Amino acid sequence: MSSATYRTLLHTPGVAAFFLTAAAGRVGIAMTSLGIIWLVHGQTGSYALAGLVTGGFAVAEALVGPQLARLVDRFGQTRVLPPTLLAHAAAVAALLAVVTLGSPNWLIVAGGVGVGATIPQLGALSAARWSALLRGDRSADLPTAFALESLSNGLAYLAGPVLVSAVGASGHPGLGTVLAATLVVSGGLAFAAQRRSAPPPASGAAERHRAGRSLLRPGFAVLVGINLAIGVFFGAMQVSVAAFAVLHGAAGAAAPIYAVSSCSGLLAGWLYGLRRWRVAPRVQLALVAAGAALGCLPLLAADSLPGLGFAIALTGMAVPPILVLSSVLAEAAVHRAVLTQAFTWLNSASAAGSAGAAAVSGRAVDAFGAHGGFAVAAAATAVMAVLAVAGVRALQRQPSREERDE
Incomplete structure (x- = not known):
């Protein structure tokens, strides 16, 4: 195995420009939600209001994101992305204004909704470019390309929260939101400027109608369900790990445990992308999902912080x-x-699952302790494994590449 596969992909004409600009924007996206919490709490002193605003942001992003993606598929990335980014900048400015001026709570929540409704899905746009560039003879390189995307996303969500927390703790709670918006808008505009690598929009109404039906295929529905389940897993783990650390008298241990999970995931993603796997992707998905479900079992028996860290690292690798x-x-x-x-719907499913799981796992933790939250995460991975195994047949009946391109 050699990292030359990643280098080869990045040396493809036009790739480095769109990949690196999207990576910069992703760091800003990873900062936005936590930046809103710092902003609202810093100005109002209310965590409850900060949670409401962040919840409005997340719901709007999950619901509006696929609609923006539909416009992108219809009119093209280079036409839709710039006005979306300008709208996002205006929405962030409006949120800063209403928070700073001490506006009514409903107006502040509406400001968070506006930010979420206009944030661009740079990950989906970047994945669509990979698909367009690696069509035909290079289609076997797509798993490596998507592994590179996963690494970029993982690094963004590792660095972004740390950066915005450092800025927020410096005494300027609104600065993190400004910095996040700056990265999103500048990175997004630089990404949109790479016109050569942008996929062409759908050519006509008949093609769009025929193409839209493919989103209703059973195989894609299985993938949406799997991403929803993995979102539930993430949401439950965030609450449960924090509760476990507090119950063991070491609240500060939660952050290192999260870091262990992130680092193990980054390592697994990097190693996965280095190899050409002979096993069909649908079979790989069933095996890895089953492994994730089994890997969650130690969480139910963890009774110490080191034991929890080991179990977290194990599940994070899947x-x-x-x-x-x-x-x-x-x-x-x-x-x-x-x-x-399609890529945006997968992201929205994960986001929706994470948001819903935070409330469910919180109740489970209150009722049964941290292990109740881990039970929610384990149940999510079990559902994910069942979907992956049961969906092998549906995923097997995929259209040929020629049929997808007609």
Whole structure:
């Protein structure tokens, strides 16, 4: 195995420019939610209001993101992305204004909704470019390309929260939100400027209608369900790990445990992308999902922080391959004219699952302790494994590449 595969991909004409600009924007996206919490709490002193605003942001992003993706597939990335970014900048400015001026709570929540509704899905746009560039003879390189995307996303969500927390703790709670918006808008505009690598929009209404039906195929529905389950897993783990650390008198241990999970996932994603796997992606997904479900079992018996760290590292290693394989199978399941929508729906499913799980796992922790939250996470991985194993047949009946491109 050699990292030359990653280098080769990045040396493809036009790739480094769009990949690196999208990576910068992703760091800003990873900072936005936590930046809103710092901003609202710093100005109002209320965590409850900060949670409401962040919840409005997350719901708006999950609901509006696929609709923006539909416009991208119809009119093209270079036409839709710039006005979306300008709208995002205006929405962030409006949120800063209403928070600073001490406006009513409902107006502040509406400001968070505006920010979420306009934030661009740079990950989906970047994945769509990979699919367009690696079509034909280079389609076997797609798993490596999507692994590279997963690494970029993982690094963004590792660095972004740390950066925004450092800025927020410096005494300027609004600065993190400004910095996040600056990265999103500047990175997004630089990404949109790379016109040569942008996939062409759908050519006509008939093609869009035919392509849209591919989003209803059973195979794609399975992938949406798997991403919803993995979102539930993430949401439950965030609450449960914090509760476990507090119950063991070491609240500060939660952050290192999260870091262990992130680092193990990054390592697994990097190693996965280095190899050409002979096993069919749908079979790989079933095996890795089953492994993730089994890997969650030690969480139910963990009674010490080191034991929890080991179990977290074990489960974290399964996540990047699942996300990569979901992208690979989604690319194979839907028409090329709706790829951006497909990738965005997967992201929205994960976000929706994470948001819902935070409330459910919180109740489970209150009732049964931290292990109740871990039980929610384990149940999510079990559902994910069942979907992956049961969906092998549906994922097997994928259209040929020629049929997807018609």
